[in-house]
Amino acid sequence: MKKVYTILFLFALTGFTGRFNQADPKTVSIVPKPVSVSVGSGSKKWSGNVVVVARSKDEKQVATILQELLQTKKLKASVKDKSSDKNKIVLSTVNDPALGKEGYKLSVNDNGAVIQANSGAGLFYGTQSLLQLFTGTETPFVEITDYPRFAYRGLHLDVGRHMFPPAFIKKYIDLLAHHKMNRFHWHLTEDQGWRIEIKKYPKLQEVAAYRKETVIGHAATRTRGEKKQYDGQRYGGYYTQEEVKDIVKYAADRHVTVIPEIELPGHAQAALAAYPNLGCTGGPYETATTWGVFNDVFCAGKEETFTFLQDVFNEVLPLFPSTYIHIGGDECPKTRWKECPHCQKRMETEKLKDTHELQSYFIQRMEKYLNSKGRQIIGWDEILEGGLAPNATVMSWRGEEGGIAAARQNHDVIMTPGNWCYFDHYQDTTKKEPLAIGGYTTVKEVYGYEPVPPQLNETEAKHVLGAQGNVWTEYMKTSNYVEYMVYPRASAMAEVVWSPKESRNYDDFVQRMKTHVKRLEEWGVNYAKHIEKEF
Numbered sequence: 445m446k447k448v449y450t451i452l453f454l455f456a457l458t459g460f461t462g463r464f465n466q467a468d469p470k471t472v473s474i475v476p477k478p479v480s481v482s483v484g485s486g487s488k489k490w491s492g493n494v495v496v497v498a499r500s501k502d503e504k505q506v507a508t509i510l511q512e513l514l515q516t517k518k519l520k521a522s523v524k525d526k527s528s529d530k531n532k533i534v535l536s537t538v539n540d541p542a543l544g545k546e547g548y549k550l551s552v553n554d555n556g557a558v559i560q561a562n563s564g565a566g567l568f569y570g571t572q573s574l575l576q577l578f579t580g581t582e583t584p585f586v587e588i589t590d591y592p593r594f595a596y597r598g599l600h601l602d603v604g605r606h607m608f609p610p611a612f613i614k615k616y617i618d619l620l621a622h623h624k625m626n627r628f629h630w631h632l633t634e635d636q637g638w639r640i641e642i643k644k645y646p647k648l649q650e651v652a653a654y655r656k657e658t659v660i661g662h663a664a665t666r667t668r669g670e671k672k673q674y675d676g677q678r679y680g681g682y683y684t685q686e687e688v689k690d691i692v693k694y695a696a697d698r699h700v701t702v703i704p705e706i707e708l709p710g711h712a713q714a715a716l717a718a719y720p721n722l723g724c725t726g727g728p729y730e731t732a733t734t735w736g737v738f739n740d741v742f743c744a745g746k747e748e749t750f751t752f753l754q755d756v757f758n759e760v761l762p763l764f765p766s767t768y769i770h771i772g773g774d775e776c777p778k779t780r781w782k783e784c785p786h787c788q789k790r791m792e793t794e795k796l797k798d799t800h801e802l803q804s805y806f807i808q809r810m811e812k813y814l815n816s817k818g819r820q821i822i823g824w825d826e827i828l829e830g831g832l833a834p835n836a837t838v839m840s841w842r843g844e845e846g847g848i849a850a851a852r853q854n855h856d857v858i859m860t861p862g863n864w865c866y867f868d869h870y871q872d873t874t875k876k877e878p879l880a881i882g883g884y885t886t887v888k889e890v891y892g893y894e895p896v897p898p899q900l901n902e903t904e905a906k907h908v909l910g911a912q913g914n915v916w917t918e919y920m921k922t923s924n925y926v927e928y929m930v931y932p933r934a935s936a937m938a939e940v941v942w943s944p945k946e947s948r949n950y951d952d953f954v955q956r957m958k959t960h961v962k963r964l965e966e967w968g969v970n971y972a973k974h975i976e977k978e979f
């Protein structure tokens with residue numbers, strides 16, 4: 445890169461007057477890095493009242509959000525059908541196969557800015573790049589052509605272990621949209637709390653949404669014989685259906701699809717505390733107060749389990765237009781099933797040879813139900829055990845093996861292997877780091893992740909839809925804590941899933957992050973500062 449800077453510098457000194465040349469990271473530092481950027485030799489100075497030209501419904505929707513965001517640049521904007529003003533940003537829907545579903549072209553010159561795209565999503569991404577061009581109220585002259593490498597660009601948040609206010613969920617969505625990510629995986633149910641209102645089952649709100657207290661410190665690192673300590677504070681809450689609808693709409697306006705996760709058959713202890721008849725032993729159970737994997741899971745033998753889950757989905761589906769619905773499937777111990785007469789009977793009548801096949805029966809039955817409602821399931825990679833449900837997409841988290849196996853069985857996969865994609869890991873080795881679950885995943889490691897495993901052939905590789913950062917919140921009690929763990933690792937992940945593989949270069953990313961961290965500051969993000977040591 446140094447060589448490129450030198451050449452650019454020499455061109456500047458020798459009076460190079462070509463209108464556009466290669467991107468100079470000092471003036472353009474867009475994250476994630478666009479496919480192609482040419483920088484011109486001047487800049488556009490924007491004044492107090494910018495006109496955003498938008499005609500169609502989609503264009504107007506993007507214009508409204510741009511109008512809001514321009515305020516952060518101290519610019520007022522009005523939305524109009526047309527304008528001869530030079531102080532204008534034109535949003536224009538075109539038909540350009542080269543841009544695909546989400547790509548855009550952005551051109552800035554003396555006459556203003558023009559963003560062209562085939563869809564509202566492309567126009568939206570063009571506006572996010574434009575916003576990243578601002579220094580004060582100026583933007584360099586540029587010609588940008590850009591489109592994503594992967595269709596699925598995700599970020600996850602566990603609100604079961606700790607819960608965060610709707611306003612924070614919206615900020616989380618703002619940030620992921622600003623990074624051109626397009627899927628928010630909302631992990632809504634856990635052993636330690638059920639967080640979505642289900643009207644037919646009021647005890648989910650009264651009982652499952654609360655735990656009586658929470659373990660203090662790390663749940664797994666006590667010295668032998670030392671008893672766990674608890675804080676004695678009741679903790680919990682849930683999102684009402686009205687709040688959920690509002691968040692889903694907010695996300696859709698920013699071209700983010702919210703994928704709800706309702707965990708089954710495991711991670712269900714809070715639901716069992718509310719409705720103990722759904723467990724193998726009948727309870728009593730309590731909403732979990734410490735972290736880990738628990739033996740009490742939904743009984744796979746009782747019909748009432750399936751009635752309950754179908755009823756839950758009957759209320760969940762109308763809230764989430766997403767085709768994908770995540771059904772969990774991870775970390776389900778089979779201890780209870782092995783001793784439960786209902787589960788044993790189910791295995792006999794369904795001719796299932798072991799409890800892995802019983803889990804597969806469970807998942808396939810839920811898949812059938814959700815497919816009948818026009819939805820597709822995603823499950824964690826354990827759903828491979830005992831046989832994959834016919835149409836399931838697999839989220840590979842215990843390494844890449846699950847993703848590889850699923851792609852070889854012609855199933856779509858989303859890569860989230862822990863070593864690169866878990867933002868609940870430590871990001872530095874100093875003792876000053878706030879408590880984390882374990883692991884060690886630096887921003888550089890996230891940046892270096894390659895979602896398509898080399899073991900896959902070309903046909904199999906097409907099943908890799910993308911990747912996702914996962915954020916489990918056992919040790920993240922506050923919104924600020926979440927932001928510290930997520931950024932800038934999510935900025936690195938955004939580039940992994942958006943930018944061309946051959947353009948990825950960590951040193952270049954670090955250079956652009958010098959500017960990008962100022963944007964994170966503008967958004968009020970409590971990002972981790974480790975990367976600044978590399979500036």
Ligand code: ACM
Binds near residue numbers: 774775824841
């Ligand atoms: C997981 O991290 N248990 C999917």
Ligand code: ZN
Binds near residue numbers: 723742743780784
């Ligand atoms: Zn059972």
